[in-house]
Amino acid sequence: MKKDFIFSEITTLKGVGPQLSKYLKKKKIEKIKDIILNLPYSETDRSKISKLNELEVGKIHSIKVLVKKLNFPRLRNLPNKITCEDETGKIDIIYFNSREGYLRKLFPLNEYVIISGKVNFFNNKYQITNPDYVTKLENQSYVIKNIPKYNLTKGINEKKYRSISEQVINNLPKIEDWLNENFIKENGLIDWNVGIQKLHNSKDAKDINSKSYKRLVFDELCANFLTLLENRKRIKKNKIPKKVNYNYSKEVLKNLPFRLTNSQIKVLNEINDDLVSNKRMFRIIQGDVGSGKTIVSLISIYNVIKSGYQCALMSPTEILAKQHYLFSKKIFKNKINLEFLSGKTEYKKRKLILNNLENKKIDLLIGTHALFQKKINFNKLGLVVIDEQHKFGVKQRSDLAKKGGDNCDVLLMSATPIPRTMMMSIYGDMDISKINEKPANRKKIITLTKPEKKINEIWPFIKKQIENNNQVFWVCPLIEESKFLDYSSANKKFEQINKKFPNKVGLIHGALEKDDKEKVLRKFLNKDISILVSTTVIEVGIDFPNANLIIIENANKFGLAQLHQLRGRVGRGEKQSTCILLFKDGLTKNAIKRLKILKNSDDGFFIAEEDLKLRGFGDLIGYQQSGIKNFRFSDPVIHEDLFKLAEKYIQNIRENVNQNKYSFLLKFFDKAEIINVGED
Numbered sequence: 086m087k088k089d090f091i092f093s094e095i096t097t098l099k100g101v102g103p104q105l106s107k108y109l110k111k112k113k114i115e116k117i118k119d120i121i122l123n124l125p126y127s128e129t130d131r132s133k134i135s136k137l138n139e140l141e142v143g144k145i146h147s148i149k150v151l152v153k154k155l156n157f158p159r160l161r162n163l164p165n166k167i168t169c170e171d172e173t174g175k176i177d178i179i180y181f182n183s184r185e186g187y188l189r190k191l192f193p194l195n196e197y198v199i200i201s202g203k204v205n206f207f208n209n210k211y212q213i214t215n216p217d218y219v220t221k222l223e224n225q226s227y228v229i230k231n232i233p234k235y236n237l238t239k240g241i242n243e244k245k246y247r248s249i250s251e252q253v254i255n256n257l258p259k260i261e262d263w264l265n266e267n268f269i270k271e272n273g274l275i276d277w278n279v280g281i282q283k284l285h286n287s288k289d290a291k292d293i294n295s296k297s298y299k300r301l302v303f304d305e306l307c308a309n310f311l312t313l314l315e316n317r318k319r320i321k322k323n324k325i326p327k328k329v330n331y332n333y334s335k336e337v338l339k340n341l342p343f344r345l346t347n348s349q350i351k352v353l354n355e356i357n358d359d360l361v362s363n364k365r366m367f368r369i370i371q372g373d374v375g376s377g378k379t380i381v382s383l384i385s386i387y388n389v390i391k392s393g394y395q396c397a398l399m400s401p402t403e404i405l406a407k408q409h410y411l412f413s414k415k416i417f418k419n420k421i422n423l424e425f426l427s428g429k430t431e432y433k434k435r436k437l438i439l440n441n442l443e444n445k446k447i448d449l450l451i452g453t454h455a456l457f458q459k460k461i462n463f464n465k466l467g468l469v470v471i472d473e474q475h476k477f478g479v480k481q482r483s484d485l486a487k488k489g490g491d492n493c494d495v496l497l498m499s500a501t502p503i504p505r506t507m508m509m510s511i512y513g514d515m516d517i518s519k520i521n522e523k524p525a526n527r528k529k530i531i532t533l534t535k536p537e538k539k540i541n542e543i544w545p546f547i548k549k550q551i552e553n554n555n556q557v558f559w560v561c562p563l564i565e566e567s568k569f570l571d572y573s574s575a576n577k578k579f580e581q582i583n584k585k586f587p588n589k590v591g592l593i594h595g596a597l598e599k600d601d602k603e604k605v606l607r608k609f610l611n612k613d614i615s616i617l618v619s620t621t622v623i624e625v626g627i628d629f630p631n632a633n634l635i636i637i638e639n640a641n642k643f644g645l646a647q648l649h650q651l652r653g654r655v656g657r658g659e660k661q662s663t664c665i666l667l668f669k670d671g672l673t674k675n676a677i678k679r680l681k682i683l684k685n686s687d688d689g690f691f692i693a694e695e696d697l698k699l700r701g702f703g704d705l706i707g708y709q710q711s712g713i714k715n716f717r718f719s720d721p722v723i724h725e726d727l728f729k730l731a732e733k734y735i736q737n738i739r740e741n742v743n744q745n746k747y748s749f750l751l752k753f754f755d756k757a758e759i760i761n762v763g764e765d
């Protein structure tokens with residue numbers, strides 16, 4: 086049996102026809118390797134032969150009995166019945182839909198058979214209906230054992246799946262282990278082949294700290310990290326260095342009423358080093374909401390333009406892009422030519438922009454995804470900046486880098502703080518710059534918690550804010566299963582608040598189209614309304630300097646990191662801001678702890694770490710939404726050590742990933758396609 090076996094279709098197995106493969110596909114089992122990766126969740130104990138007087142109703146038993154009588158009633162609806170016995174009692178074996186000939190063969194009269202199945206009790210007698218196994222004595226070792234229990238789907242029972250999985254697990258080709266023996270021993274791991282065997286034939290699969298499970302985790306992590314590092318290698322190719330000049334940043338800052346924070350300066354220097362190097366930049370700026378990422382990117386843009394290139398700045402929404410455009414106009418004045426492009430740009434205008442881009446009459450193009458449509462050709466693109474795009478996966482990042490061309494640097498910005506353990510798995514292909522200091526003029530946001538039943542106490546506070554021309558966000562909990570429920574709960578809230586503050590309230594909910602959403606946001610931005618009720622998390626990144634109060638309902642439903650992000654929507658301006666967290670009675674200890682962390686800290690990175698510790702990775706709503714959860718077996722809380730180990734291991738690999746052993750690993754975890762490895 087060859088290694089290729091592992092990557093072939095399941096239909097190459099005996100007994101897997103079109104029907105069965107359709108069922109298996111529902112469980113995402115299409116290739117042989119998927120059977121290996123489909124771990125049992127438990128075992129069914131059939132290992133002991135019970136006497137009939139020991140049977141327990143409702144349990145699975147294996148018995149050895151003598152076939153005494155076969156009864157095939159001619160009446161419809163009556164089941165076939167086989168009466169068996171051992172020295173301690175009698176039992177009926179019941180079949181509803183099996184043919185007589187088949188059963189006569191299975192149950193030879195006056196011979197012993199082994200039967201295994203769930204025992205019930207009917208008419209004062211033990212019964213087994215449709216037993217899982219019936220076999221002759223000489224084959225009993227196939228049945229009398231612990232049998233792995235898999236999550237199965239309609240159309241496949243244990244026996245059927247077993248006949249398939251054993252063809253794979255019992256015939257695994259010996260894989261050239263890509264880890265060496267010493268490393269395996271030193272780190273409490275296990276040989277690949279042995280590990281897989283154990284995962285399927287012992288309780289190891291359930292024990293996330295067993296050697297074999299850990300080995301699988303380590304492999305999964307390495308496959309991920311390797312993909313990212315490979316992606317990085319492909320992106321960080323040679324380019325013509327750009328020039329940076331300190332005076333350029335002074336020129337930009339001249340029109341601003343503030344000085345850069347030390348953190349901003351540090352990050353700017355890191356970017357400058359990249360710009361002047363002869364390798365392409367592929368960097369992400371991580372910084373809390375309001376930490377001032379935009380200005381850093383604009384200074385970099387200015388340097389690149391001054392080096393004779395064009396730049397693109399892309400945002401996820403039109404309204405955010407517009408804000409960047411207006412801000413850029415303000416600080417660049419007439420020093421550069423800049424244009425705005427979105428899906429809504431009129432045909433004529435758009436045509437003009439495309440023309441000017443190709444003729445290099447535009448230095449900076451700001452906009453939405455529209456910037457990267459096929460027809461758009463820059464004359465000499467030198468830098469692409471992408472704002473608030475934490476949904477960009479590895480594949481999209483790699484496509485983006487390709488699209489930019491050989492001399493194009495890439496800078497991403499994100500306000501989603503990532504716990505340290507997760508950095509490598511999420512941004513392992515990029516260099517990371519952190520802004521971990523807020524502008525000095527910021528007042529700390531006051532964070533309060535309040536039980537929902539005391540909601541009446543906050544109306545006067547809201548009223549006062551509105552009288553002072555301040556603005557308020559009101560966040561309703563998101564009901565993820567249903568856009569309708571989502572809408573109706575937010576709508577109720579909207580009506581309730583609108584009664585108290587007529588004509589001053591706007592509403593955004595999950596069922597709104599993007600354009601309609603932006604219309605409401607714009608009304609809020611223009612101060613046409615004072616209170617914005619919303620369910621969907623308000624777009625990250627938009628600056629609402631006038632909003633200074635945010636109320637979050639059912640606060641315990643959100644992840645800490647998410648609450649922190651929501652809170653960051655206020656506190657951008659000069660005024661004192663407040664965040665009120667409302668919750669229902671009966672908070673768990675854990676929930677109280679979490680809210681306390683939020684009250685006491687405004688450091689997004691710290692909060693992300695704590696959130697991970699307290700809630701565990703699986704629960705982090707915020708991360709799931711950002712598409713970050715891409716592991717099947719690994720968990721950064723439970724396997725933190727392995728995350729570290731894998732990171733170190735991968736960084737020390739000097740060989741080419743096209744080597745057989747690595748391409749096996751990448752293919753095994755479906756990573757090969759992302760970086761086109763393994764066509765060996």
Ligand code: ADP
Pocket residue numbers: 343344345346349372373374375376377378379380500524525526626628657
């Ligand atoms: P984010 O990092 O969330 O994208 P922004 O770049 O939108 O933050 O900055 C938030 C606000 O802070 C903007 O109004 C910006 O002009 C301002 N800002 C940026 N840097 C500083 C600074 N060093 N001092 C004071 N205000 C600053």
Ligand code: MG
Pocket residue numbers: 378379472473626627
């Ligand atoms: Mg921003």
